Amino acid sequence: MTTVQFDATWLGGEGRLTPEDLQTVTFPVSRLGRRGYEEEPVRAFLRVVHGEFVRLVNERASLWQEVQRLRRRILAGEAGGDSQSVLFGEQDAHVHAVRILSTAQVTADRYVADAQAYSSRVTEEARLRRDEIVRQAQQHSDMILEDAHARAREAAVSALNDPAPPQTDREQRAAQAELAYLRTYSDVYRSHLRAYTEGILRGIDEWERKEAASFTEGASAQQVAPGQEGASAQGAIPGHVNNHHRSIGP
Amino acid sequence: MHGDELPLFFYSDLFIKHPQVRELFPVSMATQRGHFVDALVKIVSRADSVNDLTAFLQGLGRDHRKFGAVTEHYGAVGSSLLATLEHFSGPAWTPELAADWKEAYELIASVMTEAATADEQLQPAWWRGTVVASERRAFDICVLFVRPEPRLDYLPGQSVAIETPSRPKLWRYFSMANAPRPDGLLEFHIRLIDGGAVSMALTSDTIVDTEVRLGPPVGVLTLSQPLSSQDLLLVAGSTGLAPLKAILDQVTALPQPPKVHLFFGARTADGLYDLDSLEKMAAQHPWLTVTPAVSADPRFNGETGSLPDVVARHGDWSGHEAYLAGPTEMVQEAARRLISADMVNDHIHIEDFGWSEP
DSSP: OOOEEOOGGGTTSSSOOOHHHHHHEEOOOOOTTSOOOOHHHHHHHHHHHHHHHHHHHHHHHHHHHHHHHHHHHHHHHHTTOOHHHHHTSHHHHHHHHHHHHHHHHHHHHHHHHHHHHHHHHHHHHHHHHHHHHHHHHHHHHHHHHHHHHHHHHHHHHHHHHSOOOTTOOHHHHHHHHHHHHHHHHHHHHHHHHHHHHHHHHHHHHHHHHHHHHHHHHOSOTTSSTHHHHHHHHHHHHHHHHTTOOOOOOO | OOTTHHHHHHHHHHHHHOGGGGGGSOSOOHHHHHHHHHHHHHHHHTTTOHHHHHHHHHHHHHHTTTTTOOHHHHHHHHHHHHHHHHHHHGGGOOHHHHHHHHHHHHHHHHHHHHHHHHHHTTSOSOEEEEEEEEEEEETTEEEEEEEEESOOOOOTTOEEEEEOTTSTTOOEEEEBSSOOOTTOOEEEEEEOOTTOHHHHHHTSGGGTTOEEEEOOOBOSOSOSSTTOOOEEEEEEEGGGHHHHHHHHHHHHTSSSOOOEEEEEEESSGGGOTTHHHHHHHHHHOTTEEEEEEESSOTTOSSEESOHHHHHHHTOOOTTEEEEEESSHHHHHHHHHHHHHTTOOGGGEEEOOOGGGOO
């Protein structure tokens, strides 16, 4: 779908504003730190304006055709013809059919536009929620790593400080420290990961349950979005656990 | 003019008189009515520049082949156009005016149909394409492999319009992401646009094994001198990578490839959906440098910031041929920055679908 960026020359310019312009117009995002309107109320308003606009355009079209028909009738009357046959003549029947088809077409156009706007909104929301979930997962993974690292470091330090037999050389002490670090790190990491994975599984169960419930209720607006979020939340976690660079204590 | 009413009347009149023509059009006619008015405005505004107008009409005629327009339809369109003008002109409509319009329309139609007929000798109206594979690279990006029938030849960097069976009569342009291959397979990079009817169908999991239609190749984002020794700057935002990867593919086959610096940008790291294969290529070819950049994730381990900024930071691009593809705003900003950095306009290539932009 082509989107048209809002351009001040529309107002008072030669180009005419159409209902479709209202549906496709986009505005530049306000610069950082400056305040702009909330996007959704503006869009909601545009939808109302669009509906009204379409109604007016249609009304105007039928009035125009009515005027044409009456004008012809008058002309025929003036010419002394049979005004009844002009009123219900073949040409009028055709114009009438054109008008009916035009109304049907505009209605179909509106259904398609509404469906498109709806699908656009759902995808956009899913995208935003996905970003939020990924962000939270990143924060969470940072926290897990930080925690595991801090505690493992503690364990390593205490292994170093253990009163060791005098014959123990430095290498062995270092190896013990490393071992203590790794053991604690993996313990902490494992328990965090287990808790987190369980959390995700609970989320999936919940999603499944809701989806089943919404199917029994019939069509529902909620079903479409979670598919993408589930998949990407799972994908987001492992990518970040590998990035951590371990550094060992003293 | 009566805004939307005129094309609305025109199409309704056409469909009532020739119901079989309706199936050449999509369900929603809203965009179509806009195209119709745009084309009329272009024709009228170019009326005194015969060469321009002829080229425009020839393109229009060739382009209408894939929509299934044949010579007989032109007569039907002409009579509905006259009926529409008569309806809206009221008493101002005279036999002389009607004769003038008829003559003008017949001239337009003859230029269009002649170009279409000449084009029939050169290439099919459209190609059958079977989607043989789809790889999901990010939650909103898929790479598709399509086998055209018969073979479809094109210049690397060009695009074709695609129509899917689930969105009849809606054609959208996508660039091939490879140079023509011996097996003829075409690679496309599809990003799901919010609310985008065709991109939604193409990124759906059920697209594999479906038969799509492909229009003839178009586009000017092609190497100006394929064998020139000038170094290349390629700037790709998101799936704008596709045409540039095709050009890269073409350069790889040259006996002495020029130096190529490819910038590949996305909002977040997972939007760099093809970075693995690009980095493999860079490792293989000493003449190729690949710089990934991410604009909305400061954690990214690499260049961060808007792609035009990143490109500008990398210094002096004079003496390069630049090829830019991606979101319109990004491309325009990048072009502006390159020009203000003393790069000559003639050396900057961007995609231009001209009138037929979907």
